[in-house]
Structures are given as C-alpha cells and as structure tokens.
Amino acid sequence: MGARVRAFDWTTTSLGPQERWPPSLLTLVRVMLNSRQPMFIAWGADRTLIYNDTYAPMLGERHPAALGRPFFETWPEVRGEVGALMDRVYAGDPVHMNDLALTLHRNGYPEETHFAFSYTPVPGDDGTITGLFCACTETTRQVLAERQAASERQRQQALLQQVPGFVAVLRGPGHVFEYVNDAYVTVAGRRDYIGRNVRAVFPELAGQGFYELLDHVYATGEPFVAQALPIRLVGEDGDRYLDFIYQPIRGAAGDVTGIFVGGYEVSEQIRSRAALAESESRYRTLFESIDVGCCIIEVRFDDADRAIDFQIVEANPAYERQTGANVVGRWVSDFAPDLEQHWFDTYGRVALTGEPAHIENRADVFGRWFDVRALRVGDPAARRVAVLFSDISERKRMEQTLQDLNATLEQQVHQRTAERDQLWILSEDMLARANYDGMMSAVSPAWTRVLGWSEAELLSRPYGTFMHPDDMGPTLAALARMGETRQPTRFENRIATDDGRWKLIEWTVAPEPDGANFIAVGRDLTLAKAREAELASAQEALRQAQKMEAVGQLTGGVAHDFNNLLTVIKSSTDLLKRPNLPEDRRERYVGAISDTVARAAKLTGQLLAFARRQALKPEVFDAGRSVLTISDMVGTLSGSRVRIVTNIADEPCFVDADPSQFDTALVNMAVNARDAMEGDGTLTITVNPVATIPSIRTYPAVSGDFVAVGIEDTGSGIAPEQIEHIFEPFFTTKGVGQGTGLGLSQVFGFAKQSGGEVRVQSTIGQGTMFVLYLPRVEAATRPPQVDPEPLVDGHGMCVLVVEDNPDVGTFATQTLTELGYVTVWAIDAEEALAELTKDADRFDVVFSDVVMPGMNGIDLAHEIRRRHHDLPVLLASGYSHVLAQNGTYGFELLHKPYSVEQLSRLLRKVASWERRKRILSELT
Template identity: 85%
Template sequence: MSFVTSAFHDGGGMGARMRAYDWSTTALGLPERWPPALLTLVRVMLNSRQPMFIAWGADRTLIYNDTYAPMLGERHPAALGKPFFETWPEIQGEVGALMDRVYAGDPVHMDDLELTLHRNGYPEEAHFAFSYTPVPGDDGNIVGLFCACTETTRQVLTDRKAASERKRQRALLQQMPGFVAVLREPSHVFEYVNDAYVTVAGERDYIGRNVREVFPELAGQGFYELLDRVYATGEPYVARALPIRLVGEDHDRHLDFIYQPIRNEAGAVIGIFVGGYEVTDQIRSQAALAESESRYRTLFESIDVGFCVIELRFDEAGRAVDYRIVEANPAFERQTGANVVGRWVSDFAPNLERRWFDTYGRVAITGEPAHVEDRADVFGRWFDVRALRIGDPAEHRVAVLFTDISERKRMEDALQVLNATLALQVSERTAERDQLWTLSEDMLARANYEGMMSGVSPAWTRVLGWTEAELLSRSYATFMHPDDMGPSLAALARMSATRRATRFENRIATLDGGWKPIEWTVAPEPDGANFIAVGRDLTLTKAREAELATAQEALRQAQKMEAVGQLTGGVAHDFNNLLTVIKSSTDLLKRPNLPEERRQRYIGAISDTVDRAAKLTGQLLAFARRQALKPEVFDAGQSVATISDMVGTLSGSRIKVVTDLPDEPCFINADPSQFDTALVNMAVNARDAMDGEGTLTITVHPVPVIPPIRSHPAVRGDFVAVCIEDTGAGIAPDQIEHIFEPFFTTKDVGQGTGLGLSQVFGFAKQSGGEVRVQSTVGEGTMFVLYLPRVEASAHSPQAEPEPLVDGHGMCVLVVEDNADVGTFATQTLAELGYVTVWTTNADEALAELAKDADRFDVVFTDVVMPGMNGIDLAHRIRQDHHDLPVLLASGYSHVLAQNGTFGFELLHKPYSVEQLSRLLRKVATWQRRKRIMGR
C-alpha cells in the first residue's frame, strides 16, 4: 500500500468515496501529486470522529469526513471535490472573510457562528463552533486550511427555549395578586420581587442585596431569624396576620405569608420563596372581636399550612369533574391523612363534595383567586383555603394553600356548651392522664433543679425495684452511677439554660444492687422550677447490640480467613510455576556433554525466573505494606511526563495517551521506582480494559483533601492527585470491592497475576496516601492515587557507582543465620577479591568486633535473625564503632517497612552479584575517604 492510498485507508464511508473519486476532474489533480501535508491532513481527518473538512488551493476545494457529511444535508456527497463556496454559496458573505484571514496566515476560532443554510432545500438557522487552521506549503505561503468543527444548533435552541421558560415563569409571578419574592443563598439575597411586593414594602433597591440591607428596620422583629431557620432546616414557615413595622410608619401592618424553601435537584436548600397577602384591613376590622377569640388565635396561627398544585379535568359542558394532585408538601399528607401525589381525587376521595370542584374550576377558568372556609366531609375536617391559577391557563392548574381549622371550629362549638360540660371534661381528661401515668412502660417523673423528684410513675418500681417513697425521699443524683453523674447533671443544666428538651443516657441503680442503662428525655416546664423526665430501659437494646457486634466480628474473622486462603493459594500457584522453570533448568544443566549455547540458555532462564519471583515478592510486600521503600523527594508531574512515553509504548498505537500536568511542581516524598511501577500497573490495567483502543488520560494536580474512600472519612491536608482515566469497558459494581485484593483478576488464565492493583494499593497506603476508583460500566474507569505533597528538597540523589570488580583484600564481617545464603555470600565475596569472616548471629558478630574491630572494612548483615536483629546490631555498631560502615540485607522486615533503613544502606533479597558489588563499592568508597581524612 502506497503512502497516497494509505491516506484514504480505514476512512469509513468517505474514505471509500475518496478512493473511488476521479480527482483528475478537480483542481487538486491526481492524489499521487498531492503534497505530503495534504495527505497527512486527509489521514488525520478520515480517522477522526470529530467533524472536519479541508479547503485546499485557490478555489478552496472541499474534502471532508463521515461526521461532517450530515452537516451538508442534501448537498452530500456531491460536495466532495467541489470549491467550498460552490457548495455553500449562501454563506460566502459571512465565511468568506474568515477564510481570507486564514489564507493570510491568521488562525480563526469561534465558539458560536450563526448562519442561515439551505442544505435541505429550505432556509434554516444553524450554529457552529469551529477552528480554522492555516496550512503552509513548502515555500511558507498558505495553500489551504484545516477545520475541526461542531454543530451547536440544538444546544443554542435549547438554551434559548430555557431562557424563554424562565421569562414566562417570571411573568406568572408578576401576575399573582399577592406579593412574591425569591431569595437566594444563606444571606437571603433578593433575586426577584413582583409589583405587589413593591406596593406592600415600598420602592427600595432590592435586586442583588440581602434582606438585612434592604430592611434594616426589621432587626428585632424576628423576620431575619425566621428566614435563617427555614433555610437551615428546610421546613416551610406559614404565618397568619403577623405584625410588621416598616421604616417611617407609626403603626403595624399585618401579613399572611409563607416562607417556602427552594431546593436544587440534589435536595439541598438554595433559596426561599416568599409569598403572601397584606391583611391589615381585615385585622383592623376584627379588633372589636371578643377576648375569647384572641385566646385561640395563637393556636390557629401555629397550625401547619398545607400546599398543593392541582390539575383539573372538565367535561364537555365546561364543568370541573375531577382533579389530580400534581405536587404537595408534607403538611398536605398530615392534614388530609393520605399521600396522594400523582393520583386523581376520584380515586382516593370519590365522595368529595361538588362545591370543591366548582370553586377550583371557577379559579382555573376565570383566573380569579378564591378564599373559602368549608368542611370536607370525606376527610372529616374543616379547611381555610386560598386558591389561585398558575401556569398556562390551558393546563387548568391551580395552587391551593390551605389550613386545617377543624380544631378552631371545634373550639367555637365547644365554647357554646363549655359552662355546662366543664366539670365532665375535666374529669375525663384527668382519667386519661392517670391511665397514661399508670400503664406507661416508660419511667415518668416530675422533678426540680435542686435534685428532688415530686412524682414518679409505677414503671419506676417495675424497672428498678425501688418504692415510690424511697424514690421521692432521696436526691435523684444518688441513684446515678458515679461515672455518669457529671455528664447527666451537665445535660440537665444545659436544658435549664436553653429551655429546650434534651436527651442523654446513664446508668441507674436497681434495688438488688445492679445497674440498668436508661435513655432519658427531659423537658422544662413553663414555671422554670421543674422539669418532666421520661426514661426508657435500654437493657434489652444493649444486649441485642452486643449480640450484633459479636456476629459482625465473627463474620469479619471468616472473611479474613477466606482472604488468607485466597492469598496463600495464589502465592503457591505462582511460585510453583516459577519453581518448575528453575527445577527443569537445573536438571537439564546436570546432563553431561551439554552444549555451551544450551547451558547459557538454561542459566538465563533461571536468572529471569528469579527476577520474576523477586518482582512477585515485591508486589506482595507492597500490598502488605511490608516493603522497605527508598523514598526521595521528586516532582510527580515531571515523573509522569518522563514515563508517559513508556506508557504510550505499552498501550499501543490505537490508544491515545493524553497528559495534563500542572505548571507548578508537585513534590512528593516516595519511592520513585515504586511510583513508576504503580503508574505502569494502572496504565496496563486501563489498556486491557479498553481492548487496545481508546483514550488514556493522565492528570496531575494538587488537592486540599482526600474525599471519603471506602469506610474512611475525608482527610484534609496538602496532597497530590495522580489520575489515570480510560474509556474502556468499566468495572462491574460487584467487582469494585475486590479489585485491590491480591490475585483477584477478571483476565483469562495466564494473562495476569492479579497483583498489579494490589501493588498500587500497598504503595499508596505505605506512602501515607490513598487510592480511589470510580467506574461506569460501558463508559470507563478512573483511578486516583493520592500522595502527601511536600516542599522541594535541595538534596539530589547520588548516582549509583559501577559494580566493584576487585575487592583488593578488603575484610567483610558477614552476619547471616541462613547457611545457604551465608555460604553463597562468602563465596561471592571471595570471587570478588574480599576477605570474609562469617558469623551466624549478632552475638557472634559483636564478639568478633570486640576481638579486633579495626581489621574489618565493612559489616554485611541480614536484618531478620534470631535474637538481636540486624537493625539493632547496626545501631550497636554505629554506637561502638561509628567509623565502621554497615550494609543491610533483607527480603522482608516489618521494622524496615514501618521505619525505613535508619540511614543504613540496604540490599534487597534476592540480590545479584552486580547489586552486591555495587553497594560494597559504595560503602568501600566511604570507608576509603574516611581513612584518607584520618591520616
């Protein structure tokens, strides 16, 4: 395939059309003569999912891809190879000038260009976002332009429609007969007021200012506090005839109004709707009412107010016959006794009186609001109702604001017979109270703040055993457990100071000498000297909680054992595979007359298998957070930039790797090699999830908090977030909890060990960070690695020395308890020209040093040994022989994993001859420099 034909390869439908097109009839001529720049752009365009086109040459010949074709409408496919403005003559005026700028060398980008197109046989409004990029020829002159564009017509028209809807809603509010305002934010900033609101409150500078700025005269009248409470609790507030004193007025006005919280889609309160009526004239006309009416006015005003929106249905004669509850607040359910949102009234109240349909139907048809007080027999209640039409009149929707006034009506009737029945009512109420006091399973009491109880219910004796006389003759504090007395009395004092009910727990003595856990609810009485207490026995509840905790602990232990079984099984499987290779290679090496080429092959197989085993062990230790890391201060962004080329090679040519790195350095203190390994492990996981094709995005940025992850709360601080996001298949929800477990993998057998993500998890935890995963099946997965951010360090890591070939007779004290490893170490050092003394534990090593420490140039010691470990031995040598360097060797040590190497050089097991010689040369160089300085 030639370069020319490959430019049209895999280009979809347009690629096929371009291969079949007779280009000799166009100004471009045969593709074999096209310049390389044009062929490259064609290849990029045809293989992109972004709508793109190329305009080339003086006549601006048009070439485009599949996703641009729908923008042409009926002009596709005839537009291919034609001059641009022969295809688009109607936009030459708007677009021609822009293209002229591009051909003059000036790139052009526009987020919204409105055009009138005739692409489907009729004029239509269209909007586009695009970038025109000039393309220079070999001589530097512009020979064409490259365009990447997006048609935004639908979005523009959608936004326009939304703006129109907001305007319509404001118009509806303006038409409402009552005053209306919309407040936003916790400070209650005015977003909207209608004319009726201005009529009531006067001409003021409302919009953009908060309530306290607009109405300073309301300080002390309680309105600020009501608004704050509605915003904080999300509970609406309804007031009837509430007095208000405005600036410059010498008398109170009275308002009926509602403060209704406004919530966003997530349910959070973002503002308050204010609506109501001025009822000053009505209040003044009722000033002559009898004193008895004022006694129950407070009760009437404190009753919850219901609110709903209904949608009416009319018959052919224009008479309302049914209505559906479109919206309703919680008070609606409380006052009607039913949750009926979305249902028709004929379903849940088929016997509702005809007059209610006539009233609401008249409001919906005429738009005139209604205010009635009437009884709904189907609910068995009286209601005070205000109704007004809302929305499009054709929708027949009515807003209903109602209050249950059944109690008021009952009181009005009761007042007429009160004198005749007062004694009977008092007797009945007293009997009800005595029955509650006697039969309640909760412990009821009346007490004062001086420590004595004046009344206790029989439940006290049933629960605790004490008699009423014993309880009333002693201070209630004497019955409390000594450890609980302080917190209990503090709760009572807090209740007395705030005049609010409070709840607490303590232990109360029983007659038989035991203690029972009691939950108390205490509330002050109006007299200020006494309070009421209600106590509930928690003995059974506590026992059940303990049983539940025991069961949960047993479940956790079972899960832990299952995880250990999975881990050991996975380790055994992988190490058996590795040992098989080593065993087979050693058996073959024993065969006589083995050719050199095959001998080298088997030796290489053994070496490679040992490296894989060491890597497997390292991943296990990283997951277990037992690996001794070598942290350095480095820029995470620079490290990601360096390794991104490797990630691109690993992912393949069909995966696009995008990096987004911060302008400022993001320094972290971590093991660079483990950091790179974690990035590669996450990148390989993303590659496999995308099946070799997609976009892999790597971003680095500083963050002030680690969000809540799994069962851990959010952590605030200074962190660096490294994010790797793919467009792959995603992870099923039931697998998310298991992806960091060792040996857990969704890949086929032989395609992965299941340790890659467990290494990421262990590295993050051991480095003081965290790892988070988000995934949507079918859309992709995002891993975020959080690591603590640190200040830049002036220290630069030293380059590793070359391996030491000749030890020149330097003396090494070897401390190794394993006979095989000790034999190997001494033989290896002898091969390198060192003199060795081998001891099997720390005590023997200290004895050798006590004989003559000056004969040794370096101590080479294992970390994990019986008795004194290598870390303690190294500290002892540093204390007693501070000029004698120590080289540690370890395959695993929890001390190293938790505390680091304490400044000693560390050689990881299994180690090679080259690694051993390199570190020996490093410490030997230090020893040689010490001796030279000491002369």
C-alpha cells in the same frame, strides 16, 4: 471620717502616732478622705484599716469600731476569699475585679454581696510593699436586680409562648429582636431573628412603612394599633393582612426601651371583603353565593328622627348562616326585641346622612361578634341601608384570650403541671431530680420497674452508692463538668439492681437554672446491648467467612504462579547437573534461573504492594515530569495503533512517593488499558492538582491538596459486577497465561501505602478511566544522591554479619569473603551486641537482617547507633511490617533477593572509609 482619723489614738495600733506616719501614707489618707468613691487603706503587716465616709455604709454595724483595727478582725468571714488577693498585692501584684461575691455578716446576719474593686500595692521607702490602697464599689443591688430581671424575662417569655397570636419583643431604637414566639415564626417564616434588627431580618419591608411606624412609636411613646394592614413578605406574590399593635415598653425611669408586637393575621377576612367589593357590579349574581352575610334593611324613625326599628327587606343565605335565623320580611322588634340600641343608631345615621359605617360590635341576642359595613342604597327617602357583615366571634375570642392571659395563667400552669406529672408516672425512662451533693429529691416509678428499688430506698441513699465502683469516678467527673459549663451531657454507667445484678444505663443529664440541681433521664441499655452483641457476632462471622474466601483465592494464585517459577528453576538445576554440559547451555540455564528469580522477586513485590507491606523508598518528584518521561515507554508497550495523549498541568505537581513504584503503577494501568482496547484506540494520560478526593466505594470525600493522575482508554469497558473485584489479587478477565491478576492490585496497594486512593469509572463499550490520587507536597530541597560503583575488592574491611537463617548467612559470608572482606557471623542481635562489646573497633560495618527472633534488625541498628554512633549499619529484608509501617529510620536497606553487585554497591555506600583508613594506619 477626717475628724475620726484625726481624733483616733493611733499609738495603740501598729501605725503609731500620726506625726510619724510616712509621707506616702499621709498622701493616700488625704486623697481618700477627699474622695466621694468608697475607699480604704490596709497598712502594715496586720493590715490596719483606714477608710472614708462613703466606705462606712459598707461596714454596717461594724462602723465606726472598724477604724484602726486589722482588716481581718473587722472582716473575719472573708479571709478565705480576700486573704489570697491581699497576699498577691503585698507581693507587688495589683489586683482588679469587676465582680467579687462575698457573704458578709456586717448587719448581724449573713447576706450575699457583690463588689467591684481594685487593690493597688503601696511601696515603702525601701521599696517593699507596706500597704495597699483600695477603691471599690458595692454592686449588690445591681447584680441582684439583673438576676431578677433575667428570671422575669424567662417567665415572661414562657407566658408569651402560650399566647395564641403572634408576639415579638424589640429592644432599642434599632428595634433588635429579643424574643419571638412560635406563632410569630408561623406567620413570618423561619428566619434568624434573635439579636438582629427588623431591617436586617425583613429587608423586603423597605417602602412599606413598617420601619417608620416602629421609629415613630419608639420616639413618641405612643402605641400604634392597626387593623387589616397589608404586608408583603419576600417570595410571595400577594399581600397579607395583619391586625396588630405596637406597644412601647418603658423602663424604670419611664423612658421607652423597646416595643411589644402582638396580633393576628386576618388575610382571609380581608380577602373576603375584597372579593365582595370587587363583585358589586354583579351584585345580584354573587349575592346568593358569597360567604359574607348581606341584607337590605329599611329603618323606621320616631318623631325626633331617632332610629327605633328596622325591617329585613332582603337577605342572602349567608345571613341565615351567620345569625342562625331566617327573618326576611320581619321587623327586628318582633324577633330580637332586646337588640342593643347602638345598632339602631348606626344604621339610622347611615340612612339619614349617607355616610358609610364600619364597626365591630357584639350582638348579645345572637351571642356573636360581627364586623359590619353599612351603606345607604336606593332612594334616600326610602331609608334603606345595605349591611354586609362577617362573624368575627373567633377572632374576638382569641383577642379576649390574649387579654385574659394573666388572669388564667395560674390555671394553665396547674394544667401543665398535671400533664408533666402524667408523663413522670407513665414514662418508661427513669426520670430523676438530683443535686450536686449526691442526693436525689425525686424519682419516677420507672426506677422501681427497672431496678427494683423502692422510692424510699432511692431517696434515702446517695446516688453514688448505686453506681458500679469502676463507673463512679467518670460519672461524678461528668456531673462536675456539667455544673461548671451549664451544658447538658450524656454518659453511660452501671447501676445496681435490688437483687445484686448490674444494669447498663444511658443517661441524659441537664442542669436546672437554679444551679444547685439537675434533671436526669436514664434508659436501660440491657436489651439494646444484647442486640448489638448479636449483630456484632453475626458481622464478625460474615467477615471471617469473607476473609477465609479471600485467603483461599490469594494462596491458590500464589501457589500457581510460584509453581510455574519453581518448575523453571528445578528444570534448569537438573540440566546443570548433567555431565559434559556445553558452556553455552550452562550459561543459558544459569541465565534462566537468574531471570526466574527476578520474576519471583517482582511477584513478591506486587503481593507486598497490594498488602501495603512493602518498604517504599519515597522521594519528592514532579509527577507530571515523571509521566512525560515514561510516556515513550508506554507508547512502546501499547503498540503503534494506540494513540497516546498527555495533558499535563502547567504548574509542577510534586508528590512524596516511591518513584519506581509510581512508574510501575502507571505501566500496570497503561497495559491494562492496552489490553482493553485490543491494541487499537486512544490512551489519555492527565496530571492535575485537585482539592478533593471524591467519595470512593464506602469512603466519604476527602478535602486537601492532592495530585490526580488519570489513565483513560477507549476500550470495551468493565462490567458493573466486576468493578468491585478488579483490585483483588489474581482477579483477571483475561485468558489463561495472559496476566497474573496482580497489576491493578499493585496500583491499589501503592496508592493506599502512599496515603492516596485510586478510583475507577467505566462504561461498557465506551472505555474506562483510572485516577490515581497522591498527596501533593512542596518541591524537594535535597540534592539527588548518586549510588557509588560496586566495590570489587573489600581490602580486608571487617563486616559483622547478623543473620538467623543458616543458608542466607552462609551465602552472605562466602560472598563477602570472595569480595575480599573479613566477616564475623552472629546468629541473632544478642550475639552481635556481645561481639561489639568485646571489640567494636575491629568492625567497619554491620550487615544485619531485619526479621529475626528476639530483637529485630531495626532495634539492633538503633542500639548500635546509641552505643557506637560512628559504626555504619546496612539492613537486609525481604519483608517486614515494621519497615512497611515506619520506614527504615534513616538506615540503608538491601532488598532480598539481592545480587552480589547490589550487596557490594551498598556496602561501599555505607562503609566509613575514614574509619577504615584510621584502623589500617594503626595496624601498620
């Protein structure tokens, strides 16, 4: 190629004469021509091609005409794959690929090729990329060889799986398991085999010689054959025995690359022989009962001391079973004249020399294989031999089966194919073979039974035309993903029937190894979906009935308690209307109304806590410290005869929850425990960090970081049939007037709304333990806030009141006026925004209800924050699902019913005093 480059007329190319080539190009050409690795240079805007001798064979028939031509004139068929890569290189980005698959026409026909290469950009004098340098290697043979080897391995493994004996394939000097068949697993047990070496899989074989045998076979290349070799596996008391072979596997170069292991377990035969050997001292007793055939023979010799006949002197019953004949006292020449000579030679040698013999051989006259042990007995002159034998015809048959496997493989394949075809015909599921281009090449008869289409119709149309239009996109996307991942997938879609209906089909689809086709199995879900719908309808009806029962119980309990509270309020207001009422009585009745309102608010709070709809005020606090603080109050509530024991963890247990609701939950559980003990017993309160919430009711266990607060009493316990009801609202086991039945429902609601759980365990006569679980958090970093003192004089501060309820709106404006505020009342959010649009600067604070028609108070507050970011907002609500789910979004909240003092304090807290001072100064 050096000579060709020098002789080439470069003036006809974009490179021009060689004497004008830039130094960088000349240097690369010299490097390339002196290298033995395939290389080429693509130079200039048309990427003129220069290459060396080892690259020329890759060009095939296009060499030597390719020299000096633009790259893609030489290789037009690779412009799509290679063009983008070269563009990256000309942009200054080096490119390296270990395997690029290309279809080339270099020898006049398309052929699949593979290359490993690197493209290096070559800058010119001005720094711009003027060419690229490529060092490459064609890996086509290697890739195709690896692909063929993988296919061959799969075929071999399929064959080995059908071998009746155990088979394993080990690779490398470390003897790493590459394959085991099911028979191997049956013998050795289920273990993690593939990819692990023998020593790791069978550590118990250390010292038994198997490692050393494998090492020897691998090192020498000599096979090892064992008969009845003992082996002891883990967890077994005795030895097993194996007949097996270690056959070295050689690579293409003849070197040993692995070991083939194959054989059978012969433990039963060996144990039978051992039993015979152990019982020789009691020969006569056992002679009649052993399963091994045994006989005493007398050998007859000719003048040359060659055995020519023998007589059966004595035989046990097993002899007759093994041979099928009772021949005691007869000569073999009488009943088996065709017996092979090797039997006479073996027995004659034992009789003459006294050396025992152990052979395996076939006796054609009996049509069987025998494992025979022979030893001389009695006076040597008597020429008598004891023969012990076992029928090993079955084992030999299995060995022959293994040897004949290759010869019978084709027949087995035909048999398996026939079985598969039978399954294809009889299967109730719809079976199909299809490609990714949209056509099916085979369908089972179940398609016609389920959908009505004929086989010809199914195979002549793209399978997408049978799909419901809404399902086609997801189905084709699932098939495309399967084609990329090569992993089976499952999905559902609707398929048209021949009468215009749609049937819902569940598909299980798996790719075939060829990468172009896949197998699909479809199951008609029509009946299953109908049954699911019936079940869902029945369950929904049951849930609705249960819901109505719970609603009835809840509303009845609420009505009872609120009627009691309203009776007190009504009686007090009637008495307040009486003329000439003394001042002390008036104050008593007003106090009764105030106390009753507080109890009603508490009852409402308990209902909201159970429903997980209260607007909590969470903050981070130490649960252990909170328990210690409230324990004195618990002791007061419990009485002097209840002993309080606290076990608090040494480490802080911080939780993020409403501390007031936390204290209420503790008090509710403590009061419940006190009543269960009838005021006499031990109440134990514990606080500990835990890593798991155990399985509770129908919910599984939850792992995480939690704080467990336990309340355990020594009371009477809770009956098992009542455990599932104790958290229901108004459910109580106490007498009338002794409890509302909302205490434990408040605990349940608080736990759920705080992201936790509550568990109860109880034993009748021994006591009950409640455990409250709350998520554990890090210590708080923000300082506690101190509420300001109530504002007793509004000093003319202007408040925009937003309230849709006339009574509440009238009360709020009158109250604020009494406190010295100036008020403007808007009945909804739209009217409030209109007032702010007129003149927002006149207002110091907005006081809005949360629940209103149209835009709610939360949305109004967000809109005010967006439009007038420095105007504070105070919200008021008795209940809002928005607040319960999402909190107050950083706005201050006043809970209804509220007192004048509470309203005054929060107004002072949220009001911007700097803004008020600025406005007052402008007015003066």
